[in-house]
Amino acid sequence: MIVFDASTLILLAKAELLERFLQDFPGQITIPKEVERECCGATKSLDALLIRKAINEKRIRVNELKNRKLRDRIEDDFPVGTGEAEAIALALSLNADLVAIDDKHGINACKLLGISFTTAINILLRMHEKGLIEKEEALFNLEALERHGRYKAEIVKDARGKLEVR
Structure with a gap:
């Protein structure tokens, strides 16, 4: 749960x-x-x-x-x-x-x-790892999270790096 x-x-x-x-x-x-x-x-x-x-x-x-x-x-x-x-x-x-x-x-x-x-970023990364979201879409979703969320730049950069590798 x-x-x-x-x-x-x-x-x-x-x-x-x-x-x-x-x-x-x-x-x-x-x-x-x-x-x-x-x-x-x-x-x-x-x-x-x-x-x-x-x-x-x-x-x-x-x-x-x-x-x-x-x-x-x-x-x-x-x-x-x-x-x-x-x-x-x-x-x-x-x-x-x-x-x-x-x-x-x-x-x-x-x-x-x-x-x-x-x-939310970790949920996005996990969805991408499971193959539910392709890299391009995941990067688009990450941009939306960055725009609407209050994330430190290094958190977004780290997430982007993880998405780029896969």
Whole structure:
């Protein structure tokens, strides 16, 4: 099971990777209610509509976080927003395999809490490794992630290098 934070879900949608990821991933994908609100709240953007469609089709499951004290403690201990805190707390509560998160502080929280995590760029690289995306398309998707994400230049450069080699 992967618990997604809003940042990674939105980035995958904006980079035109979400649909293919959902088709290929054999496990359960879940988000807390706060992440649903952050992704699909009032906006009618294409990424919000794609995420809402996946939720309606039950390809992304929305779970209510029952342990709000854990969320509050994560928010107190780390400089993360409510969505990140709920995603991390839900992952801990459900004993998830992985948290998909692109927020720097959320990643640091996962590291300190011993939670395995991934990012949108890592998902792209894995999809390319599995042969789901050809190199040219993967480079196009990486440009979209760079444009919409807040990645350090060296992270994008490293990812580009990995895509160029294959």
